[in-house]
Amino acid sequence: MPSPSPLFDVSFIRTVFMQPVARALEKHYGITTQDLKIPSQLTRQPMALIPFVDVNKWLEETESMIGDAAYMATLAPDISFSNMAKLGDWFLATPELTLSFRRINYGTSCLQSGATFHGELSGKIIKWSYDNHFSKGKGRFHDSLRMAIMFTNTLRHFMGQGYAPKHVEISGPQCGNGQFEAFFGSEIQWNAPRTKVWLDISILEHGNSEPFLDHRPMMLSNLELDEFLNMPQPHDTAKVVYELINYSRYYGYPTIDFIAERLSLSRQQLQRRLHDYGWSFSSITGYVLFNQAIKFMQADMPIKTIAAELGYTNVQSFSKAFQRQRGQTPTQYKERLLERSRF
Structure with missing residues (x-):
């Protein structure tokens, strides 16, 4: 039997998951969260839950403030799990890509509800996929770019900055004067139904030459653990x-x-x-x-x-x-x- 429709169809995302975008906006454009009328109390709480409808609005308002639909291309080098403090470090602190790939796919369920993060196998190709039906309009385009960029920067963390995915699919119309093609280093399918970054399955076993601490404790208090595990789903x-x-x-x-x-x-x-x-x-x-x-x-x-x-x-x-x-x-x-x- 199909599950009943939720009474209130809404999803949430944690402040910490949007921190890379917020910090990059201030770094490259001087736009602060206060400029977007986001309360300072909210930005100080990394585990705070934000209705995605507000994030969608902020992404659209940012485009209007900058006057450039391709603003994510400028932010791209800084939109990474590594810019999410100790929680982001946890996603990347593995000896090889395949472990971080899996950790991101299941760990993000505590960072964002109502979205899917998974890999699709097609022959010798893995399509790293993201879908979020709570993103709408121009906000959906920028959100699609956000995750395609985060996936790509994760691949480069293991494979080196010169790595280019096989192909990229973006949920939105063609944009920019080749900035995104230059960042990804590959062809882009625009107006795709969901976000996908294609990679050769063989690279999942690629190790990371950087040191990592596999047993480093992540010290969380009971209250912090309560917050981290609390991620309501739309139903x-x-x-x-x-x-x-x-x-x-x-x-x-x-x-x-x-x-x-x-x-x-x-x-x-x-x-x-x-x-x-x-x-x-x-x-x-x-x-x-x-x-x-x-x-x-x-x-x-x-x-x-x-x-x-x-x-x-x-x-x-x-x-x-x-x-x-x-x-x-x-x-x-x-x-x-x-x-x-x-x-």
């Missing part, structure tokens, strides 16, 4: 709603209109769908914010800072709301929480 309705509300707090106190806009629904349509699940927006919002507040308390964040992070305009409003929900003031709850964690 996980409760998780999707939770993360949309959690995301909206970066823009101020969550509102139903903010959420409805990202779901392409009217306010009334969203309210009806929540009602069908027995939910109200205010009750879910309280649940999300106070769960997030407790995570911040575990990290020993000051109560005033917690209130601001959750979108409250003042600490008094937060304290009153928290006490109604939990039966204690935030200060009392935090003191007892930290006391228990010492044992």
Whole structure:
């Protein structure tokens, strides 16, 4: 039986997965995340989940700001897993390409939902494929280039900077004056249904001459591990709603209109769908914010800072709301929480 259509068809991507693009934009064009009206609190959280609909919009707005549809060609040398800090290093820290190929294909499921990363075998050719039906319009074109470039830079990490894939397929119209053909070093099929980078199957066994630490520990706290493993898929309705509300707090106190806009629904349509699940927006919002507040308390964040992070305009409003929900003031709850964690 086919799976039922998701109630809220939305996917997410982590901030860290977009960091190479953001850093390259600032490096080459002087465009910052603030120029794109992305909250600084969001960019400081590498594991934060962003609805892909917003990333799609940012990619399109970047083209308008630069005035060049081929801007990804300028960014290309810097769009790499190696520019994702220690998490990116993990993807590449293997003795040969075949292990990183597999690690990227399964590991990205914790970085982006609703997309597929896999290899397609065709004779002696492997087509490294990416598909994301949540990308639309010009944003889909730039997103396709983003992943084709990341795949190619991964191949060059093992094969050397002179390596050129056999063929490249891009989901979007032909663009630029040969900049992309020059970067990839191969022919490009434009307007392809999905992104593919072709390589000879024999190179998957190619080793890396650079040193790597196979047993280097990636030190994650329990809270960091919680965040990394938390990647709601489009059919996980409760998780999707939770993360949309959690995301909206970066823009101020969550509102139903903010959420409805990202779901392409009217306010009334969203309210009806929540009602069908027995939910109200205010009750879910309280649940999300106070769960997030407790995570911040575990990290020993000051109560005033917690209130601001959750979108409250003042600490008094937060304290009153928290006490109604939990039966204690935030200060009392935090003191007892930290006391228990010492044992």
